[in-house]
Amino acid sequence: MTYLLKALLHDYGVLEVSLSKLEAERPGNPHASLNAYYESMGTPYEGPAGVMLEKLAALGSDEHAIVVRISPDGSTKIGGLDKSASVPATSEQQSGSRLAIWELPEDEFYYFKAFREGLFDLEKQVPAFLLQMAFVHAYTLFESYLQTILELRLFAHPQQIGRNKQMDYGAIFDSTSKDEIMRAIIDREISQLMYEPIEAILDKMRNKYGFRNLASTYDGDIRRLSLTRNCLMHNAGKANNKLADAEPAMTEGQSITILRNMISEAIGIYRKVCLGIDQGYEALASP
Numbered sequence: 704m705t706y707l708l709k710a711l712l713h714d715y716g717v718l719e720v721s722l723s724k725l726e727a728e729r730p731g732n733p734h735a736s737l738n739a740y741y742e743s744m745g746t747p748y749e750g751p752a753g754v755m756l757e758k759l760a761a762l763g764s765d766e767h768a769i770v771v772r773i774s775p776d777g778s779t780k781i782g783g784l785d786k787s788a789s790v791p792a793t794s795e796q797q798s799g800s801r802l803a804i805w806e807l808p809e810d811e812f813y814y815f816k817a818f819r820e821g822l823f824d825l826e827k828q829v830p831a832f833l834l835q836m837a838f839v840h841a842y843t844l845f846e847s848y849l850q851t852i853l854e855l856r857l858f859a860h861p862q863q864i865g866r867n868k869q870m871d872y873g874a875i876f877d878s879t880s881k882d883e884i885m886r887a888i889i890d891r892e893i894s895q896l897m898y899e900p901i902e903a904i905l906d907k908m909r910n911k912y913g914f915r916n917l918a919s920t921y922d923g924d925i926r927r928l929s930l931t932r933n934c935l936m937h938n939a940g941k942a943n944n945k946l947a948d949a950e951p952a953m954t955e956g957q958s959i960t961i962l963r964n965m966i967s968e969a970i971g972i973y974r975k976v977c978l979g980i981d982q983g984y985e986a987l988a989s990p
Contacts, residue, residue, distance in 0.1 A: 774806035845973040901929040
């Protein structure tokens with residue numbers, strides 16, 4: 704087993720246990736949503752001004768309340784908590800409740816509004832965006848292993864790049880050694896290769912770079928995982944026509960939901976494919 708695969712398996716192990724730990728730390732919450740939680744206390748989260756005033760009017764004379772709203776002039780300010788506050792008198796103040804009004808610029812209002820929702824959701828589950836990031840990271844680790852193993856293969860057997868290649872004379876003149884020229888050639892070859900679809904990369908590995916015995920068992924799964932990653936990164940998290948064709952359960956334009964078990968399944972596929980590649984590389988390197 705190469706040091707590359709050992710490092711990859713370590714990284715996958717860390718990713719898996721990190722997600723498991725985060726999942727185990729979610730204590731849950733008896734309320735279905737943040738609004739339901741606020742309603743259970745008799746206090747609204749947000750709503751029409753009329754409903755808000757009705758709720759505030761019901762507060763006792765010894766209770767405090769704060770209303771957060773968008774500032775009409777874009778400034779940040781807080782009024783006092785009693786009738787002498789530097790805010791317009793309202794019906795709830797006149798009825799004896801102690802009210803503060805906190806005005807925020809519009810961008811800050813919606814930014815800070817998300818804090819409480821985010822904290823509430825963290826009690827229930829690992830955030831969706833973290834699962835998406837973990838899914839993408841798992842594929843990046845696979846892709847990085849693939850790229851490095853191909854670099855090692857081509858440095859050992861550069862003739863597999865082919866002879867019908869062209870290189871700018873200036874790059875040759877600027878090079879200080881043959882090794883530097885070979886590095887530039889291989890870097891360009893790998894860079895161009897890694898921009899191709901994953902199925903094309905696997906095909907070239909088998910038919911051009913010597914990995915003839917690499918099983919095709921997981922080719923369909925790898926292609927589907929690659930397309931999912933691409934949609935998460937470059938299509939606003941929605942399935943494109945290629946992913947919809949590869950995954951019958953998806954339709955074009957459908958939002959992609961990454962579940963915890965999907966990441967574990969993906970890691971299992973990457974491990975099996977990379978083990979096959981690693982064994983093939985070591986067999987090719989043997990005398």
